[in-house]
Amino acid sequence: MTPKFTDNRLKRIHQKISAEQRLDFDDGRILYETDDLISLGYLADTVRRRRHGDTTYWVYNQHLNYTNVCTNRCQFCAFARDAGDTGAFTLSIGDVENRLMERIDEPVRELHVVGGINPELPFDYYLDLIKTIKKVRPDATVKAFTAVEIDHFAQISGQSIENTISSLKNAGLDMMPGGGAEVMSTRVRKKLFHRKIDHQRWLEVMEKAHAQGIITNATMLYGHIETIAEKVDHLIALRKLQDDTGGFSAFIPLAFHSGHTQLSHLPETTAFDDLKNIAVARLLLDNIGHIKAYWVMIGERLAQVALAFGADDLDGTIMEEKITHMAGAKSARGLTRSQMTQMIATAGFTPVERDAFYRPVADSGRKTDETS
Amino acid sequence: MKHLDPITIKLENAERVNRREALTLLTEAPLLALGDMAGRIRRRLHPDPVVTYVVDRNINYTNVCISRCRFCAFYRHPDHPEAYILSKTSLARKIEETIDLGGTQILLQGGMHPDLTLDDYEAMLQFIKKRFDIHIHGFSPPEIHYLAQKENVTVAAVIERLKTAGLGSIPGGGAEILVDQVRRRVSPRKCTTDQWLGVMQVAHQQGLRTTATMMFGHVETPEDIIDHLLKIRALQDETGGFTAFIPWTFQPSNTRIEVEPATSVEYLRVLALSRIVLDNIQNIQASWVTQGAKIAQVALAFGANDLGSTMIEENVVAAAGVHFKLPQTDIIRLIENAGYTARQRDCFYNDIDQGSQAREQVSGIKDHGNDGDKSQ
Numbered sequence: 001m002t003p004k005f006t007d008n009r010l011k012r013i014h015q016k017i018s019a020e021q022r023l024d025f026d027d028g029r030i031l032y033e034t035d036d037l038i039s040l041g042y043l044a045d046t047v048r049r050r051r052h053g054d055t056t057y058w059v060y061n062q063h064l065n066y067t068n069v070c071t072n073r074c075q076f077c078a079f080a081r082d083a084g085d086t087g088a089f090t091l092s093i094g095d096v097e098n099r100l101m102e103r104i105d106e107p108v109r110e111l112h113v114v115g116g117i118n119p120e121l122p123f124d125y126y127l128d129l130i131k132t133i134k135k136v137r138p139d140a141t142v143k144a145f146t147a148v149e150i151d152h153f154a155q156i157s158g159q160s161i162e163n164t165i166s167s168l169k170n171a172g173l174d175m176m177p178g179g180g181a182e183v184m185s186t187r188v189r190k191k192l193f194h195r196k197i198d199h200q201r202w203l204e205v206m207e208k209a210h211a212q213g214i215i216t217n218a219t220m221l222y223g224h225i226e227t228i229a230e231k232v233d234h235l236i237a238l239r240k241l242q243d244d245t246g247g248f249s250a251f252i253p254l255a256f257h258s259g260h261t262q263l264s265h266l267p268e269t270t271a272f273d274d275l276k277n278i279a280v281a282r283l284l285l286d287n288i289g290h291i292k293a294y295w296v297m298i299g300e301r302l303a304q305v306a307l308a309f310g311a312d313d314l315d316g317t318i319m320e321e322k323i324t325h326m327a328g329a330k331s332a333r334g335l336t337r338s339q340m341t342q343m344i345a346t347a348g349f350t351p352v353e354r355d356a357f358y359r360p361v362a363d364s365g366r367k368t369d370e371t372s
Numbered sequence: 373m374k375h376l377d378p379i380t381i382k383l384e385n386a387e388r389v390n391r392r393e394a395l396t397l398l399t400e401a402p403l404l405a406l407g408d409m410a411g412r413i414r415r416r417l418h419p420d421p422v423v424t425y426v427v428d429r430n431i432n433y434t435n436v437c438i439s440r441c442r443f444c445a446f447y448r449h450p451d452h453p454e455a456y457i458l459s460k461t462s463l464a465r466k467i468e469e470t471i472d473l474g475g476t477q478i479l480l481q482g483g484m485h486p487d488l489t490l491d492d493y494e495a496m497l498q499f500i501k502k503r504f505d506i507h508i509h510g511f512s513p514p515e516i517h518y519l520a521q522k523e524n525v526t527v528a529a530v531i532e533r534l535k536t537a538g539l540g541s542i543p544g545g546g547a548e549i550l551v552d553q554v555r556r557r558v559s560p561r562k563c564t565t566d567q568w569l570g571v572m573q574v575a576h577q578q579g580l581r582t583t584a585t586m587m588f589g590h591v592e593t594p595e596d597i598i599d600h601l602l603k604i605r606a607l608q609d610e611t612g613g614f615t616a617f618i619p620w621t622f623q624p625s626n627t628r629i630e631v632e633p634a635t636s637v638e639y640l641r642v643l644a645l646s647r648i649v650l651d652n653i654q655n656i657q658a659s660w661v662t663q664g665a666k667i668a669q670v671a672l673a674f675g676a677n678d679l680g681s682t683m684i685e686e687n688v689v690a691a692a693g694v695h696f697k698l699p700q701t702d703i704i705r706l707i708e709n710a711g712y713t714a715r716q717r718d719c720f721y722n723d724i725d726q727g728s729q730a731r732e733q734v735s736g737i738k739d740h741g742n743d744g745d746k747s748q
Binding site for chain 2: 001003004006035037038039041042045267268270271272273274275298299301302304305307308342343346347348
């Protein structure tokens with residue numbers, strides 16, 4: 001089926017996509033601007049099916065936020081606290097072990113570990129953190145620390161980025177998440193997150209991780225004060241680095257949640273915003289394998305629809321998600337295996353449980369204790 | 373999906389899909405193909421990129437209902453401590469608040485209450501119309517059919533008296549799935565398919581416009597959904613009295629049917645199919661009350677041209693544990709963000725000028741019952 005394009009500008013982009021040509025900045029801008037949601041979805045779905053057919057991935061994972069003490073205090077964040085504030089927490093290595101043991105009977109394949117920039121923690125803490133996770137969960141992939149945290153570790157350890165990453169890798173780090181990129185715009189950074197590393201540094205850390213064989217994800221935080229041009233620039237910058245390194249595994253558009261932040265006057269992102277960010281990412285990022293519909297941020301119901309708009313991954317079952325829920329997200333705290341597979345199947349796709357590297361998990365039908 | 377091409381060509385030529393084609397679409401067409409086809413019909417019927425909404429309040433005059441449908445979390449037995457009949461004072465206060473908020477109509481619905489007589493209904497309508505200039509979109513075929521039975525009069529006689537007392541239009545509730553085999557399972561004491569359609573037919577003949585609904589996602593089959601749509605389409609061919617069709621999904625919490633709730637994709641598929649099959653009904657409403665704001669906005673790309681009501685108050689879906697809120701400013705933002713112009717409408721889909729102040733000053737009572745002739 002070719003849809004009836006109601007926005008004529010999409011016809012030329014359609015030709016490019018049929019010819020498997022790379023899209024440029026103007027194409028990206030048009031794709032964000034268009035109101036022809038069905039045609040945009042069709043274009044993204046064409047590319048998605050070329051890559052993944054009707055397979056939709058999900059992972060049995062666990063989130064671990066080791067501290068919410070953070071000196072960056074970005075304006076869009078409801079999670080961070082100053083040291084000593086009510087609600088400020090830092091997990092000891094023993095706490096971390098307990099958290100992992102609480103769910104040790106579950107088939108967790110991936111641990112997503114991120115935290116704030118806490119000046120009181122020494123570099124050894126992070127090495128111990130990784131070693132402990134590896135000890136308790138030797139078969140799970142440790143996906144830990146954003147580029148922002150890595151940069152901080154380099155500073156406190158007095159090492160280069162390369163050596164910081166290699167120490168962590170030796171301790172057991174398998175992979176890095178893609179957070180902290182926010183929107184790659186000097187203008188937005190100045191207004192919302194001026195203490196955080198700039199995007200050149202973010203890209204540099206990623207490049208160095210990729211160089212050491214650490215694959216990473218990439219993200220973009222949208223729905224605050226960014227412009228369409230800034231979003232397109234962001235995606236093109238990621239694409240450029242990916243051309244060089246090939247180290248990005250998945251791209252995850254992150255919908256901003258303003259609750260309890262300094263930007264709480266901003267409304268929730270709309271479904272059109274969310275679906276456009278997924279579809280445009282699928283179309284512009286022709287060299288990144290996977291696009292995630294992160295249901296924690298856009299809600300389970302829209303995440304399911306997003307599978308027809310270019311997303312091939314529903315992320316994880318995730319329990320204990322904190323960062324988005326502290327900003328008022330109304331999505332579920334966790335999804336069970338059967339909820340996840342049913343969501344995918346009723347959308348007309350084939351659910352495949354994956355590990356952190358998108359390898360299908362052989363015994364994905366295994367019965368386990370599930371809590372929701 | 374080459375086998376869908378003939379259907380697309382038919383739709384492009386403004387031809388109707390038949391039962392077999394409708395079933396193929398529902399069970400086989402990709403989601404986006406359904407959205408594309410629904411969009412074509414939506415643009416044919418509504419060439420201007422406008423999405424409408426109405427400002428109103430649901431007022432449930434009673435929660436006593438002898439129907440006790442298995443899918444309902446709202447009804448109470450007459451002797452239950454939470455059973456109520458709304459007092460005239462509360463009724464008046466709720467309507468006053470509605471008018472203060474720029475509301476133009478109330479959705480007045482209750483249950484099949486064994487002790488309320490036709491006289492009581494007439495008195496309630498007259499009470500409202502005497503005091504307020506507000507459109508009453510009220511009752512539903514099961515309530516009207518039950519009243520006729522109880523009073524031993526014809527449905528036509530009941531409708532005539534209600535209309536004379538001030539009823540402006542009838543909402544299409546209680547349709548559930550218009551297949552008796554399904555109705556026997558989920559709402560055995562409620563009127564049959566033919567009785568439901570019969571009430572609507574008589575209402576249309578008397579010049580009362582109505583909407584039609586469908587509640588799916590419980591025990592029905594895809595074939596039942598198609599049958600439902602075709603029965604509505606056939607009656608509309610005859611009377612032209614339906615203003616809008618509203619499909620919505622069953623909310624299983626606090627009810628006696630244990631199923632997983634229908635997913636958003638399933639909702640969008642049925643919504644798009646409704647737009648495709650019901651080529652003779654002008655408006656398709658998205659149900660944000662059951663779907664939430666995000667899916668309701670997506671629905672605008674899947675054939676919906678109306679976001680229904682702002683629902684200053686809603687009780688029935690809330691009783692099943694679903695509490696979505698959508699203030700008027702958010703409704704407008706969602707519509708505009710999707711690339712449409714937002715317009716407040718009345719019950720007959722006429723534009724409302726935003727000068728609600730002016731309306732408030734009109735104290736004379738208009739007979740909205742005649743407004744039904746204005747549209748189509």
